[in-house]
Amino acid sequence: MGTMAKRKTVLKVSDLTKSYGDHVIVDKFNLEVGEGEAVALTGRNGAGKSTVLRCIIGADRPTEGTVEVCGMPMRETNPDVRRNVATVIDDLDFFPDLSVVEHLDLLARAHGMDDPDALVDEVLEEVQLVPQSGQLPGTLSSGQRRRLALATAFVRPRKLLVLDEPEQRLDVEGIAWLGRRLRADLDQGLAIVMASHEPSLVEAVRARSVELGGPRG
Numbered sequence: 001m002g003t004m005a006k007r008k009t010v011l012k013v014s015d016l017t018k019s020y021g022d023h024v025i026v027d028k029f030n031l032e033v034g035e036g037e038a039v040a041l042t043g044r045n046g047a048g049k050s051t052v053l054r055c056i057i058g059a060d061r062p063t064e065g066t067v068e069v070c071g072m073p074m075r076e077t078n079p080d081v082r083r084n085v086a087t088v089i090d091d092l093d094f095f096p097d098l099s100v101v102e103h104l105d106l107l108a109r110a111h112g113m114d115d116p117d118a119l120v121d122e123v124l125e126e127v128q129l130v131p132q133s134g135q136l137p138g139t140l141s142s143g144q145r146r147r148l149a150l151a152t153a154f155v156r157p158r159k160l161l162v163l164d165e166p167e168q169r170l171d172v173e174g175i176a177w178l179g180r181r182l183r184a185d186l187d188q189g190l191a192i193v194m195a196s197h198e199p200s201l202v203e204a205v206r207a208r209s210v211e212l213g214g215p216r217g
């Protein structure tokens, strides 16, 4: 009916091109994601999904084109733009001598929360790491480490959440939980971009699918 307010743009990718030598991996890719919107990048292995995500978070530099988050150009060295972006991309390097709960407490405080106890407890419960809260990362299973990595994104402020195959090493219940959790974040106005090979997750968050990569060359 034209009565809906236009969603504010959180992420804008314009003509993003990434080449390695003569090999063009991503060719003039465009994407706009608004508040409360989720996009799932799909496509075969090697299609360039992780490459696009790394450019979005400023971990890699486009050969050509631009990335803007909340109207600011993404620069690896600009804390103002990076503050808006929570990422779970690779296995995080945890501090080997800090426990599960200490990681979450540290991250929340570093991002400006004075009294993060209630939030940290809530997130610990959600990722089902309450029994492991005093353990060091080295003593966790790979699925538990993955849950801790996801938890680090949920204890910090964020306008954009960037996830690379967040379903990895989660069991069926974990994937269902993640779908609900991301949905709740979206309802709060967060924007999400993820690469995923898990259709049930894409469906659960009602993400718009964007396919990357042409025919296999």
Ligand SMILES: Nc1ncnc2c1ncn2[C@@H]1O[C@H](COP(=O)(O)OP(=O)(O)OP(=O)(O)O)[C@@H](O)[C@H]1O
Pocket (backbone or CB within 6 Å): 020, 025, 043, 044, 045, 046, 047, 048, 049, 050, 051, 052, 195
């Ligand atoms: N540093 C690099 N130098 C050369 N080629 C690279 C480099 N990094 C990535 N590539 C190539 O870029 C292509 C895209 O890789 P990318 O990891 O973005 O794919 P993907 O879509 O995330 O794949 P998957 O589904 O397997 O995770 C691959 O062919 C890869 O070999």
